[in-house]
Amino acid sequence: MKEIEISTALGKELDSAVVKAAAARALGVKETMVGECRVIRRSIDARKEPLWKYRMAVARKDEQLPDTYELKPYKDVHSAPEVIIVGSGPAGMFAALRLLQEGLRPIILERGCDIHERKRDIAALNTGSLLNADGTPHVKPDSNFCFGEGGAGTFSDGKLYTRSSKRGDIREVLYQLCAFGADESILIDAHPHIGSDRLAAIVEKIRLCIIEHGGEYHFNTRVTDFSSCAEGIKVTAVSGSETVTYTAAKVILATGHSARDIYRLFESKGWALQAKGFALGVRAEHPQSLINKIQYSGKYQSYMPTAEYSFVTQVEGRGVFSFCMCPGGLLVPSMTEDETVVLNGMSNSGRSGKLANSGVVVSIEPEDFPEYMEKHGALGLMELQSEVERNMYRATSSFKAPAQRMMDFCRRIPSKDLPKSSYHPGVVSAPLHELLPEHVSWRLKLAFPYVGNKLMHGYYTNDALLLGVESRTSSPVRIPRDPETLEYVSLPGLYPCGEGAGYSGGIVSSALDGIRCAIAASGSQDSRSGSE
Ligand SMILES: Cc1cc2nc3c(=O)[nH]c(=O)nc-3n(C[C@H](O)[C@H](O)[C@H](O)COP(=O)(O)OP(=O)(O)OC[C@H]3O[C@@H](n4cnc5c(N)ncnc54)[C@H](O)[C@@H]3O)c2cc1C
Incomplete structure (x- = not known):
């Protein structure tokens, strides 16, 4: 068995004759002796002419490729612990x-x-x-x-x-x-x-599989307490107007x-x-056509997959990075409490929307905000996160997102008007550079021009919209x-x-x-x- 790499132009199928010839060369046999050829990895190389790069496992006719991954079967657990x-x-x-x-x-x-x-x-x-x-x-x-x-x-x-x-x-x-x-x-x-x-x-x-095999789902059941009991752990929950309890030796x-x-x-x-570092920043929204142009070096065609991007850099000792990029996606309201605004992104499988969005966030460590740590202990960064989310709501008095054009944000001036956004509840021009903690705002101001100049030419543009806030990147508590x-x-x-x-x-x-x-x-x- 050997592994080979084959490239084809985007939009073209893998040619089985080309695969067979490459496999024969790698295996040192005649083409008639080539057996199974299996794709094990597929990626896009857009550095020059956009290509699919396939990594394939190939075997001789008298060999067998190893089996694909074998899942363990689900057992019937109706009467199990x-x-x-x-x-x-x-x-x-x-x-x-x-x-x-x-x-x-x-x-x-x-x-x-x-x-x-x-x-x-x-x-x-x-x-x-x-x-x-x-x-x-x-x-x-x-x-x-x-x-x-x-x-x-x-x-x-x-x-x-x-x-x-x-x-x-x-x-x-x-x-x-x-x-x-x-x-x-x-x-x-x-x-x-x-x-x-x-x-x-x-x-x-x-869910249907879990229930069919004997598991249970209880929806609308919010757990409110845990305590030790003779059976192990007692879990208290609220379900509608009732308080319910469950016990088990183990609780995940x-x-x-x-x-x-x-x-x-x-x-x-x-x-x-324990307080834990997390990251906070904005959602950046660009025309998807611009991201396609940047990532495919101007060679994008409609049959090619919509372009993604990711970057990571350091600004004054803290990471600044793109997070959860959604090609052709939508911005969505992901707050869990009233009087807060939090944004995240989603896309459908076709990723066919006209806008690309991504979190662009700055790492925050507990030592960056000593006043919150002193006041709230291990929940210090969670309280900071929550306060920034409330600031966003105060800026618009609604679930509309405070927003600013990218260059205006970096020049620290409010935007006179805003480009179209995919965020359904709407956007309001607001000084995001003031609404975010300076630790975040300052680093983003330095990062955007750097990304546009060094990593993705064209990314730093006033056609891009920044919206606040991307704050649920990971847990601020362990x-x-x-x-x-x-x-x-x-x-x-x-x-x-x-x-x-x-x-x-x-x-x-x-x-x-x-x-x-x-x-x-x-x-x-x-x-x-x-x-x-
Ligand atoms: C809009 C959006 C887009 C995202 N896109 C991606 C992506 O493309 N790729 C990616 O890898 N990640 C993405 N993420 C992040 C990803 O969803 C999370 O990392 C992941 O879901 C975390 O899994 P989890 O099971 O630990 O927690 P969660 O998915 O947060 O699940 C926790 C569950 O616990 C329930 N729960 C909470 N408290 C209680 C309680 N007291 N009692 C009972 N139930 C409770 C909640 O209702 C929830 O169903 C996205 C997140 C969002 C919000």
Whole structure:
């Protein structure tokens, strides 16, 4: 068996005769002796003439390529011991699937509603039709872009790349997603993505599988307390007007980085929490045609995939980087509380919108804001995050986003007018450079011209719009766990998991952490579980 690389022009299919000839050369055999040829990786090289680059595994006729990844079967767990999972985001769902594989019964408690009801709430949030009694805009506290079935990743671009391969076998996540309906291209693409239009159906199929095998889902069930009890852990929750309790020996806590009530609960109990660095900044929105032109060096054609971008640089000792770029996407209101404005991005699978958006954010460490740390302890950066989100609302007195043209932001002058934005609730010209903490605003001011001059010519333009605020990049708090057992240091039997616990960022790494916690909770010795 050998690996070969083949390139073809974008828009052209792989030519099997060319593959066969290259395979024969690599294997040192005649073309008639070439057996299976399998694509294992596909990426775009746009440095000169835009090309697809394929990495392929090829074998002689008398050899066999190794099998593709084999998923463990899900067991029937109707009468198996229960593990409670709080939260049905990627960490919670993949923990549940892994528990099925280990023969344990997942009981999922989710504060939000199922995907169908959630879609309606999200549409109402986008169009601004949810109002408080006094006529101010309202976001449902348990059903929004962050909370509800599937978690924060459900209405997203569904980008599936991660740098954290040491945390587990990414193939376990990708193959399961394919088993639940994702396109198999995610198995080979260097930058796989699913798209919002397809994610909802996948999330629902995962639920149906979990229930069919004996697991349970409880929607509209917001967990409010944890305590030790004879069975292990008692979990208290509010469901409608009722208080309900559940008990189990093991509980996986996968509540995501927006569940501020969970951090506040632990703090009120005097349980361990640690402040953790995160990143905050703006969403930058450019015409997608400009990004295509920059990234394909002016050679973009409509049959080519819509261009993405990413950059990272350092400004005065802190990272400034693009985050969660959505080609041809939409900006969405991702706040979870009234009187705040938070933005994020999503795209459909075709990524065919006219605008490209991306977070552009600055790293923040606890020592950058000593006054918040002194006042709020481990929750210092969370309080900072929350204050900036409220500042954005105050600037517009609505869910409209404060916005400024890119060059105006860097020159520190308000914009007289604004270009079109994909953000449905609307935009209002405002001095973002003043609304953001100076730590962030100053570094962004230096970073944008640098990116435009050195990394992506044309990126620094007044046709680009900056909108505030991108603040939910990762958790500003860590819930510390034992590195060996993964149990919470303040409550053994509880497994802080995923992004909210501070152990992952993004869909795939959160799913991987869910798998790790499920393995730990089940006591299984799986060598594929990755390291802390
Ligand atoms: C609009 C948007 C777009 C994004 N795009 C991408 C992308 O393209 N690619 C990518 O990798 N990442 C993306 N992300 C980030 C990604 O969604 C998260 O990193 C990931 O979902 C984290 O997974 P998690 O399971 O740890 O937490 P979450 O997905 O946040 O899930 C937590 C779950 O817990 C529930 N919950 C919270 N508190 C309680 C409680 N007290 N009781 C019961 N249930 C509770 C919530 O309702 C939620 O369902 C995006 C996020 C957003 C908001």
